[in-house]
Amino acid sequence: MTIQFYKYQGTGNDFVMIDNRSMEFPKNNTKLINHLCDRRFGIGADGLILLENDESADFKMVYYNADGNESTMCGNGGRCLVAFAKFLRVIDKEAAFNAVDGLHNAVIEGDIVKLQMIDVEAVESFDNHVFLNTGSPHHVQQVEGLERFDVKKEGARLRYGKYGESGSNINFVEQAGTDIFSVRTYERGVEDETFSCGTGVTAVAIAMYVKEKTDATQITLNTPGGQLKVSFEDRDGVFENVFLQGPAKQVFKGVVEW
């Protein structure tokens, strides 16, 4: 079997993209997806995304983590998929697509994609962390000395120890200005730190606002892979019109024999 693929990255969170409008891709082959994402024996990526036809939207997003399992929403992946849909001429400047967490609207200008995320209704605030779901589950914790922090060790400990079987993504944050935060994320399903996480920085922006670390509703997030912006409206503790904005780029394309 021959698989045509495209490789995209959004602030260093990288994805194998496959046009599956023909529905030929073997979606239940966990081993294959894991192999394609392998950085030594495959193409290498944090996740794999299928673009499929959708009855009520421009297209459908199907997201798999690098471990080969289908997972919840990926914000950077969603932004990259909008760029891929434009490349395929499925959309022009605007998109509406269905993902596992519902309908997403997006606009693309050059390589900048602004993606609407789901409304966030429940934010659980604790003494030293916040837990919320921005399409995927996120633990947000402020730390000192983020640059030297052992994200993989502490992220893995919390991911497995605190959140049980299904786990959570774990974000470590340090404030860098009144409305600027630096973020490093341990992603479940990759089981390592990634260069950036879109649902993660969205969670961080809302968590820092809830914790009154900022009163801004347009927040800049610096990740190891680059800069993202998150904006939202606070409607009595329900966060609406949540947008994630940043670059999404095609890196290369190729063919794999399987």
Ligand SMILES: N[C@@H](CCC[C@H](N)C(=O)O)C(=O)O
């Ligand atoms: N990198 C993603 C998040 C992908 C999903 C996550 N690993 C999970 O399984 O919860 C993003 O940009 O949001």
